[in-house]
Amino acid sequence: MTEYDYLAEISTYLKQFLVEQGYSELLAQRINLGVNLLIAIIFILLLDQILRRIIISGFRRFSNKTKTTFDDYLAQGNFPKYMAHIIPLIIFEQLIPIIFNDFPGWMKFCLKAVDVYLIVLVVWILRSITKSVKGYLKTKPYFKDKPLDSYSQVGIIFLWAIGGLVIFSELTDQDILQFLATLGAASAIILLMFRDTILGFVASIQVSINDMVRIGDWITLDKFGADGDVIEINLTTVKVRNFDNTITTIPTYSLISDSFRNWRGMTESGGRRIKRVLQIKASSVKFLSGEEIEDLKKIQLIAPYLDRRQKDIDRFNTERSIDKSVAVNGRNQTNLGVFRKYCDEYLEHHPAINKELLMMSRLLPPTNEGIPLEIYAFSSDKVWENYERIQADIMEHLYAALPYFRLELHEKPTSHDISRLKS
Template structure:
């Protein structure tokens, strides 16, 4: 015995049967069927509208009034992400879905169509409900800018895609009336296509887990990506894209998997070390590099600007034979005594390979602050001093300071 016949026996002499009987007795035969179906559709529609009005004006309002008083962050985020709205919408849909067999049992074709429609709507709204819960939970957890939230964020985004795909497959199986075996055959056949279509989400999911486990990057980190010549602060790392705020306040997005497939420089360790590297050079005119005569050296020693240096470095200076060597030694001494240069990190002044422009002399040291503005002021002050005092050593600079 079919489901329709069972329902017909159970509901015999019901209000619906009486309605069908009344229509068949009082209306012409050629419009009886359409009138019966139309009247039942109107009944379902009226019930749906009444229940929908009830859930919007009563249930939802009660939830929106009570929840804020709980001071619970997750529950209040449910309001923001419309979780309660999605949940209460299931109420009229679910009731009408259950009523369709009781109302349309005498019209199997109409029953099948309406049952199909309500089934699809229920699946869609259930999926939307679960996605809104995921969004709410993700929003709460992302308040903590940590490595754990990256893995959680990518996992939840991936979970949302799975929910959408699964819901789509269920809808397809309902529409085309696929059996369980045919459904899984269809699912297996389409998986290869899905992997190709959703290549970026899959790679992003792997990248997110990798970044979280290695603790390489997190939201709020200042980074530089040479591939894109991109420097800025990470605003968000999600399944497919990473959002970066550039120095000029513009926003750039890159594929998330690029964070593990290309070179990324993270400035955060430098900030936590409270130091920043100076690595800059000036070019000395090779024609101005000379051996020092005793007379020239004596004149330098009585110079007020260099007196303290010569006093503290007397023994070392006696071994230096050129003005460039003396100048290089002076720069190192000056940095060693600079209050804003770190003494615990590498400090050196070295000559680089000569160029057609002259001889580069490079300063390599670290400031004792990682603040960008303070760093630039310190670096500028050091090189302004180096350039201005080079003339006291009889040296000429070429084209000023170079990076």
């Protein structure tokens, strides 16, 4: 006699005893079923508790001894707990034919219910592994800026889809391939239902392959009011922590359908651009006299330039017998030109400016607000706070230096200026 036959014989003792005591066959079967089911459930629950404690504690001791952190993520994802459920569930499935021997209809229902739970349990185990892989890869420098959340979500959705198909096949006794063929006819409805998910998945792949956005990138997307660092990229959304500490959620698909600015190129380059304009009052621009040039030679940064430049101009004018009784004749130095040279020298000697990148001061086309003198350079320090301090330091110095060159900034008159003129 096999163990299965032995258990089947034991399970009928109560029924036989009740029949001998005068109970009806149906009542005896139902009482026997209830008692056997109660005993089986208690046994399975106790076995599950014991195995869960053994497996979880054993897995914890094992993970503490290993150097890798992957098993730690498995423990956090309840992988040992889910694995502990498998053995009791399989044993219970083997006991169902014995317990429901006199009730074949109920036996079929219970077997299907246990099979469905087993399928769900397998999906949970695979989902736990997927999440653990995602958490582990996030600790690796190479994957730190990759949209692992998107891939993880796609994998989990795929697992649940496969699990759902298997459950449907189990409950309906229908072949999966036949069901998929039927499902193809409703593909338009399915695409409509999962449109955002599909678009997000496609966008996540394109974003990753084309290296458009990484975790930690500073991006600007005016359409959604986003201006800050990317903190999360998942299947359907991208989260941006703005510089005012608000969070903007952007549809992932928008990264490939709309235009946005990624500042990663700046952060990876050798400097951060400074591009500011001084609006010079046109009426303050003039030719420099000899006395004024001598006075400006006291400014150390441009003294060698003034001396060299003036000798070249004097030689040119002398060789061509230029009449210098009128200042406009021949070649001359202007206060704006000398100031522009001073800006170049000041940038060249500033310790916070990257000298290997483009650096210049240039005149832009004049406007009704004056003559724009643009300062163009790159700060070596790209940290926002430091960059702003460097930029402010340069512009403040140049603003203060303007009067030394007899130049003025163009300003629109205020009410105080108008009232002073009237008086």
